[in-house]
Structure formats: structure tokens, C-alpha cells
Amino acid sequence: MAKSNSAKKPKQSRIQVANNEKILSAALETFATFGYRGSTLDQIAKSAGMSKPNLLYYYNSKEDIYGAILENILELWIIPLSKLNADGDPMEEIKDYIIRKLNYSKNNPLSSKLFAQEIMQGAKNIKSTLSGPLKQQYEETVDILQQWIDRGLLKNINPYHLIFMIWATTQHYADFYFQIELLLENKESDKIFKDAQNTILSVFIDGIKPE
Amino acid sequence: MAKSNSAKKPKQSRIQVANNEKILSAALETFATFGYRGSTLDQIAKSAGMSKPNLLYYYNSKEDIYGAILENILELWIIPLSKLNADGDPMEEIKDYIIRKLNYSKNNPLSSKLFAQEIMQGAKNIKSTLSGPLKQQYEETVDILQQWIDRGLLKNINPYHLIFMIWATTQHYADFYFQIELLLENKESDKIFKDAQNTILSVFIDGIKPE
DNA sequence: TGAATCTTTTATCAAATGGTAAAAAATCTT
DNA sequence: AAGATTTTTTACCATTTGATAAAAGATTCA
Numbered sequence: 387m388a389k390s391n392s393a394k395k396p397k398q399s400r401i402q403v404a405n406n407e408k409i410l411s412a413a414l415e416t417f418a419t420f421g422y423r424g425s426t427l428d429q430i431a432k433s434a435g436m437s438k439p440n441l442l443y444y445y446n447s448k449e450d451i452y453g454a455i456l457e458n459i460l461e462l463w464i465i466p467l468s469k470l471n472a473d474g475d476p477m478e479e480i481k482d483y484i485i486r487k488l489n490y491s492k493n494n495p496l497s498s499k500l501f502a503q504e505i506m507q508g509a510k511n512i513k514s515t516l517s518g519p520l521k522q523q524y525e526e527t528v529d530i531l532q533q534w535i536d537r538g539l540l541k542n543i544n545p546y547h548l549i550f551m552i553w554a555t556t557q558h559y560a561d562f563y564f565q566i567e568l569l570l571e572n573k574e575s576d577k578i579f580k581d582a583q584n585t586i587l588s589v590f591i592d593g594i595k596p597e
Numbered sequence: 598m599a600k601s602n603s604a605k606k607p608k609q610s611r612i613q614v615a616n617n618e619k620i621l622s623a624a625l626e627t628f629a630t631f632g633y634r635g636s637t638l639d640q641i642a643k644s645a646g647m648s649k650p651n652l653l654y655y656y657n658s659k660e661d662i663y664g665a666i667l668e669n670i671l672e673l674w675i676i677p678l679s680k681l682n683a684d685g686d687p688m689e690e691i692k693d694y695i696i697r698k699l700n701y702s703k704n705n706p707l708s709s710k711l712f713a714q715e716i717m718q719g720a721k722n723i724k725s726t727l728s729g730p731l732k733q734q735y736e737e738t739v740d741i742l743q744q745w746i747d748r749g750l751l752k753n754i755n756p757y758h759l760i761f762m763i764w765a766t767t768q769h770y771a772d773f774y775f776q777i778e779l780l781l782e783n784k785e786s787d788k789i790f791k792d793a794q795n796t797i798l799s800v801f802i803d804g805i806k807p808e
Numbered sequence: 809t810g811a812a813t814c815t816t817t818t819a820t821c822a823a824a825t826g827g828t829a830a831a832a833a834a835t836c837t838t
Numbered sequence: 839a840a841g842a843t844t845t846t847t848t849a850c851c852a853t854t855t856g857a858t859a860a861a862a863g864a865t866t867c868a
Binding site for chain 2: 421422423424502503508509513516517520543546548559561568569588590591594595
Binding site for chain 3: 399401426427428438439442446447448
């Protein structure tokens with residue numbers, strides 16, 4: 387048995403790494419925009435700057451490409467981003483959480499959009515992640531919020547829906563950016579996100595602080 | 598020139614009316630879920646309970662069906678729902694507006710989802726509506742909010758983004774309902790929307806009232 | 809009832825789409 | 839540089855998809 391660095395990495399050549407990146411990047415953009423069924427291999431191949439058979443040399447099928455991307459997103463985004471520190475200051479924790487989520491929308495809008503596409507299409511491919519890891523994370527966060535409420539550090543509102551509100555407002559700036567851009571013409575991205583952050587924080591802070 | 602009831606209605610037969618309804622309903626569901634490109638005529642025809650050629654007897658093309666549905670949605674939803682009364686009580690007006698939007702999400706989730714699909718795919722087919730009527734409505738609403746802010750009836754926040762926040766939170770309950778349902782298992786729709794409304798109103802009311 | 813009209817089905821089509829085989833070209837290894 | 843390996847291209851293929859033509863079946867209305 388030959389030596390191997392790690393269990394999962396069967397030594398990729400430079401060209402493999404490069405093409406893999408091009409494919410994943412092109413596929414993310416396509417799938418995020420048109421969803422799984424609305425995306426074509428020709429389109430992805432073209433966007434990645436290679437022929438369709440060449441693309442299929444790296445991934446055996448459309449499903450394989452999609453699966454690889456979903457895996458990335460679920461592992462890198464949804465789970466790790468959702469941490470609240472129960473021992474921290476509630477207002478600071480929530481504030482930081484909102485900023486984190488909004489920055490993610492700004493820097494990784496395609497991930498957010500792909501996630502939105504998946505949900506809107508019935509979450510067929512991520513149902514197990516949603517009802518497994520994500521749900522666990524969600525309920526832990528609810529618990530923390532409830533503890534804060536019980537200790538009088540947070541206004542008495544429904545923590546389940548408070549989380550939805552935060553997700554909704556922050557993800558909106560990724561998923562609906564086309565509309566936002568159109569309605570706020572002349573504003574550049576930095577300005578938009580700065581104003582958004584101020585507004586969202588202002589509403590939430592006053593909206594959830596104990597009375 | 599023969600008599601005609603109205604300029605736009607060339608007397609539809611009963612069977613035409615019935616099939617038209619079936620088609621529009623099936624198409625809305627399909628397009629809202631998979632977007633324009635992800636939807637197929639076979640799928641729509643099957644869902645409408647008729648053959649594909651029969652479907653194409655009523656509408657000449659896939660684009661025609663899509664166009665008919667978009668028209669409906671834009672006219673019935675986006676524009677009329679966005680009215681704020683500048684002379685009313687700001688808190689009451691905004692509260693009513695949120696309730697209206699949230700009820701629409703509850704009762705017409707497919708319209709909301711189709712709109713979301715359009716935006717996420719670049720808003721190609723509704724760009725003129727967005728930058729025309731919707732934008733006008735949007736800016737009028739911004740003006741009203743700004744007046745209230747100037748008169749000290751509303752906290753001094755960015756009205757452009759306040760509107761986005763309201764849109765985001767209310768539409769979220771239509772667009773992401775699959776996820777919400779999955780995370781809030783055992784809860785029925787009425788309960789979910791009741792809790793959502795209380796939470797959203799609570800946060801916004803305290804979040805935007807003058808300090 | 810029967811002619812005229814409207815609706816549905818059957819049989820197709822060309823283009824697009826996901827995918828394969830195998831040869832050609834490029835790269836790596838020694 | 840030669841041989842082995844990896845990467846890319848060319849040429850296809852079977853299905854699916856949007857769409858049409860024309861015949862068959864229903865409805866309507868005189």
C-alpha cells in the first residue's frame with residue numbers, strides 16, 4: 387500500500403485543482419441563479435471555460451456537481467455561522483450575530499441564493515441536513531435566547547420567530563440584491579450594506595431589549 | 598362592428614374559463630417552485646390534468662403562460678398592497694401594513710415565491726415593472742416614512758431599508774415555509790402565522806417608535 | 809337534427825440536454 | 839526523449855422538451 391497524506395485526498399494535480407475550482411465556481415453561480423433543474427451542463431461548462439465532456443471528466447454527472455456544492459455550503463455556512471455564546475452579553479451577542487450574517491450575505495451571496503433555491507424547491511437534497519444539524523443548532527440557539535428572556539436580559543418574545551426574523555432580514559440582502567440594487571440606484575454595494583447594517587441593528591436592538 | 602362587452606374580453610366559453618383556471622393554477626405552482634427554466638410544459642400540463650398539445654391550444658407558448666401569470670401577480674400583489682396612509686397614525690399604519698403583507702404570504706405563498714424566483718434569476722421579465730410602478734410606489738412610501746420621521750412620529754432610521762426589512766420578514770414566511778415547517782414541527786399553519794405576527798409586530802413596533 | 813365551431817388527441821419534429829466512447833493532445837516521469 | 843499517464847476534443851446517442859399539423863371528438867346554435 388502506497389503512502390498517502392490523508393484519507394480523503396488522493397493527490398490532486400495542479401491542473402485538477404484549477405479546473406475543479408473553475409467548475410465549482412461556475413456551477414455555484416449557475417445553480418444559485420436557476421436552481422438544479424433550471425441549470426444546464428452546457429451553461430456550466432461554458433461558464434467554466436471548458437467543453438461539456440471535459441466537465442464530465444471531472445464530475446460524473448450533473449447530480450455529482452450539485453452534491454459537491456451543496457456539501458460545501460452546508461458545512462461552511464449554515465452550521466458554523468449560527469453560534470451564540472450563552473455567557474456573553476445578549477445584546478452584543480445578537481448584534482454580532484446579525485453583523486456576521488449580513489457580512490456573509492455581502493461576501494457569499496451565491497451560497498445564500500443556492501440555499502434559498504433549495505428551500506423553495508422543497509429542500510429535497512438538504513432535508514437531512516435541515517432536520518439534523520441545522521435543527522439542532524436552531525434549537526440550541528432558541529434555548530439560549532429563552533434563557534436570556536427568563537433572566538430578563540431580553541424582551542419576552544417568541545425566540546423561534548426572532549431567529550427567523552434575523553435570518554430573513556440578513557439573507558434578503560443576498561437573495562433579493564437585484565431588486566435592492568434596482569430600487570436604490572446610484573448606491574454602491576458598500577454604502578448599501580453599511581446602511582442596511584445600521585438600520586437592521588437599530589430596529590432589532592430597540593425591538594428586543596427588555597422593557 | 599359587433600357589440601362587445603369590454604375591450605379586452607372576447608367572450609370566453611365555460612370550458613375555456615375552467616381550463617384557463619386549471620392551467621394558470623398549475624403553472625403558478627410549477628413556476629413558483631422551479632422558476633421559468635426549471636419548469637416544463639409536460640409538468641404543467643400533467644398538473645393541470647390535460648395533454649401538452651391541449652395546453653398549447655390555450656396558450657401559444659411557455660412564455661405566454663409565464664407572462665400571463667406574471668401579469669396577474671404584479672397587478673394584484675406588489676402594487677396595491679403597498680399603500681400607506683400619510684395622514685394615519687404611523688404606528689397603526691405600519692402595523693396594518695405588516696399584517697397585510699404577512700397575510701398575503703399566508704394566503705398566496707406561490708405568488709411570493711414566483712416573485713422571489715424572478716428576482717433571484719435576474720428579474721429579466723419584471724425589470725420594467727420594478728423600475729417603473731414598483732419603484733414609484735417604493736419611493737412614495739419612503740417619502741411618507743420620512744415625513745413621519747421628520748415630524749418625530751417615527752424613530753430616525755433609514756426608511757429605504759426599513760421597507761426592505763418589512764418585505765424580508767413577511768415574505769420569508771412564504772418563500773421559506775418548507776424550512777419553517779421543518780424546524781417548527783407539530784405546529785400547524787395558523788399557529789405559526791399567529792406567532793410570527795406577534796413576534797414581528799413586537800420587534801418592529803418597539804424597534805421604530807420614536808425614542 | 810345537422811352544420812359550424814370549439815376542444816382534444818394522435819402523430820410528429822427539430823433542438824436541447826445529460827451522458828458516453830474513443831481518439832488526439834498535452835503533461836508528467838524517469 | 840520515450841513511455842506512461844492525464845487531460846481535452848470530436849463525434850455520437852437516447853431522452854426530454856417546446857412546439858406544430860391534422861384528424862377525431864364534443865359542443866353549440868340555427
